[in-house]
Amino acid sequence: MSDLVARAVLERAAYVHVPFCHRRCPYCDFAVVDMETESSPVERYVAAVVAEIAMAEDWQPVHAVNLGGGTPSVLDAGHIARILDALEERFGIEAGAEVSIEANPEDITARYAEALVKAGINRISLGAQSFDPTVLRDLGRAHNPEQAIAAVRAARSAGMDTVNIDLIFGTPGESLESWLATVRTAVDLETDHLSAYALTVERGTALSRSVADGAPAPDPDDQADKYEALLDHVDLQHYEVSNWARPGSECRYNLTTWAQGEYDAFGLGAHGHRNRVRKRNYRRLEVYVDHVESGRRPVQGSERLDSWERERERLFLGLRLRGGVHGGTAGAALLASPAGQRFLEAGVIAVAGERLVVIRPLLTDAVAREVLAL
Ligand SMILES: C[S@@+](CC[C@H](N)C(=O)[O-])C[C@H]1O[C@@H](n2cnc3c(N)ncnc32)[C@H](O)[C@@H]1O
Numbered sequence: 001m002s003d004l005v006a007r008a009v010l011e012r013a014a015y016v017h018v019p020f021c022h023r024r025c026p027y028c029d030f031a032v033v034d035m036e037t038e039s040s041p042v043e044r045y046v047a048a049v050v051a052e053i054a055m056a057e058d059w060q061p062v063h064a065v066n067l068g069g070g071t072p073s074v075l076d077a078g079h080i081a082r083i084l085d086a087l088e089e090r091f092g093i094e095a096g097a098e099v100s101i102e103a104n105p106e107d108i109t110a111r112y113a114e115a116l117v118k119a120g121i122n123r124i125s126l127g128a129q130s131f132d133p134t135v136l137r138d139l140g141r142a143h144n145p146e147q148a149i150a151a152v153r154a155a156r157s158a159g160m161d162t163v164n165i166d167l168i169f170g171t172p173g174e175s176l177e178s179w180l181a182t183v184r185t186a187v188d189l190e191t192d193h194l195s196a197y198a199l200t201v202e203r204g205t206a207l208s209r210s211v212a213d214g215a216p217a218p219d220p221d222d223q224a225d226k227y228e229a230l231l232d233h234v235d236l237q238h239y240e241v242s243n244w245a246r247p248g249s250e251c252r253y254n255l256t257t258w259a260q261g262e263y264d265a266f267g268l269g270a271h272g273h274r275n276r277v278r279k280r281n282y283r284r285l286e287v288y289v290d291h292v293e294s295g296r297r298p299v300q301g302s303e304r305l306d307s308w309e310r311e312r313e314r315l316f317l318g319l320r321l322r323g324g325v326h327g328g329t330a331g332a333a334l335l336a337s338p339a340g341q342r343f344l345e346a347g348v349i350a351v352a353g354e355r356l357v358v359i360r361p362l363l364t365d366a367v368a369r370e371v372l373a374l
């Protein structure tokens with residue numbers, strides 16, 4: 001594991017945000033353009049992303065590319081090829097690089113999956129969320145379990161190197177049996193990689209409004225039980241709080257971000273980290289596109305972290321990894337703090353040689369909050 005991190009910290013990655021979604025899911029607060037209700041100038045957006053990539057500072061070829069969203073699978077394979085060509089032209093893409101796309105199951109036909117592979121995509125992350133039709137309905141998803149299963153098979157037949165399945169657990173009304181059946185289906189599909197997230201009520205979403213109006217909220221104890229059940233039923237390697245993989249199929253792009261490596265980022269609301277500077281793009285579509293079309297970089301803000309902030313961030317990110325992180329000065333400061341002492345005594349964190357490890361992954365966010373307060 002530490003070898004993976006040692007490699008990731010030296011790797012370069014590129015993120016491209018594709019904000020369009022067929023419709024917005026009630027729980028989602030990502031930078032999304034709802035194609036049902038909002039103007040969705042897909043062609044113009046792809047042209048803007050290509051132009052933004054052309055404006056990027058020189059760099060060496062990248063080791064990982066991630067097309068994230070939103071729903072990048074609303075694009076046709078020609079759009080995706082144009083974006084990858086722009087990255088190839090500007091930076092180069094290393095031979096053997098991971099080139100990944102996030103996709104909604106209902107978009108993945110055999111023909112589309114083959115076209116993606118032809119365009120250069122070799123990893124697909126499918127937002128299955130659950131294989132229970134009632135849970136999918138409660139999450140407001142547009143696909144059914146059969147479509148998600150067919151999407152996994154289509155991706156495999158098309159020759160994707162890595163297939164990931166995203167799951168959400170702890171939707172109100174989901175039983176433990178339903179969750180275990182979902183996990184079993186993912187395991188039976190022989191997924192290479194699994195990401196599983198507890199349903200979170202994000203501020204400003206339709207879900208948070210219905211919870212405020214009296215709808216049931218996700219129950220943290222129920223989510224803890226489901227997380228434990230997942231640990232018992234998946235024999236992939238658990239390498240990050242929410243991520244499991246076959247050895248060798250860990251996500252290089254994500255590892256780069258957790259290892260505080262460098263990644264450039266393009267598109268609406270995208271966040272990047274290069275030359276020790278963190279930048280974020282405009283989150284309003286018109287503002288983003290207008291900037292690029294008038295030849296300006298669409299960066300809303302950027303900051304250079306001082307050396308203590310970087311050290312603290314290194315610990316904050318690295319503690320998400322199941323192998324832990326080199327403690328360093330931030331680790332020493334955490335252990336010297338009252339909160340750090342409490343975590344240590346309660347067996348939430350442990351010291352393993354020079355490394356600091358979160359033993360109880362469900363409490364990672366609580367530890368991370370204390371790290372940010374150092
Ligand atoms: C940015 S979404 C993009 C994926 C794709 N558009 C989809 O929905 O299938 C990435 C993943 O984040 C997770 N996610 C998004 N909002 C969430 C929330 N409020 N709680 C838990 N997981 C969430 C979902 O598992 C989703 O697949």
Ligand code: SF4
Nearest residue numbers: 021024025028069070
């Ligand atoms: S969860 Fe995925 S499909 Fe749903 S709104 Fe968010 S990005 Fe779009």
